[in-house]
Amino acid sequence: MPAFPATVPRLGLYPVVDSPEWIERLLEMGVRTLQLRIKDQPDEVAEPAIAQAIALGKRYDARLFINDYWQLAIKHQAYGVHLGQEDLDVADLARIHQAGLRLGLSTHDDAERDRALAIQPSYIALGHIFPTQTKEMPSAPQGIEQLTRHLTHLSHIPTVAIGGISIARAPEVLATGVGSIAVVSAITQADDWRAATRTLLALSGPGD
Ligand SMILES: Cc1ncc(COP(=O)(O)OP(=O)(O)O)c(N)n1
Ligand SMILES: Cc1ncsc1CCOP(=O)(O)O
């Protein structure tokens, strides 16, 4: 299969949120890369939120990735889809490619990184970098050293770091040269999510 469509070289701040309400708030703040991550709902429950989020993404000309629900992402013509390694076993990559959607892939170690690279996705995510309360992870945090090592293999493809990235930790993650920081709790659990978003945008930029 040929490479998936390109995204920008640097995706910048990449909030991962669970509702179109969050998507709209963050778009209004100037965020340009986002993910709608709804977990474990039947398609008919998830579809209205997915359709609404995609419409918002288009209205703001933003890069909105849909997590997991690749068929609905195709149906509503999302900018892109994000898939994990388990999703790769069941998703129809050829259909996603044929529909012209960008593809982001999760990786947690060298083998997953190389499997992802062979698929020629639009970006590769590396995680989890630090301990996280947001998702149960079967593997250990990779840390800054592993992230730095992975990046030496990924100079030709956009990269995203995810997992436990707080405002305090963002500078050391960005210092590795990774093109984007994906965050959940640093924004959604912040006492002041507007201030947190502003600070994270100032640190990482909105992307290219
Ligand atoms: C940017 C980004 N990176 C990693 C993930 C995790 O995806 P996955 O491993 O499929 O786990 P779920 O998010 O589906 O629980 C992500 N969503 N986004
Ligand atoms: C979805 C996901 N995939 C790897 S870590 C993670 C959760 C990241 O959340 P937080 O930024 O709150 O640690």
Ligand SMILES: [Mg+2]
């Ligand atoms: Mg997934």
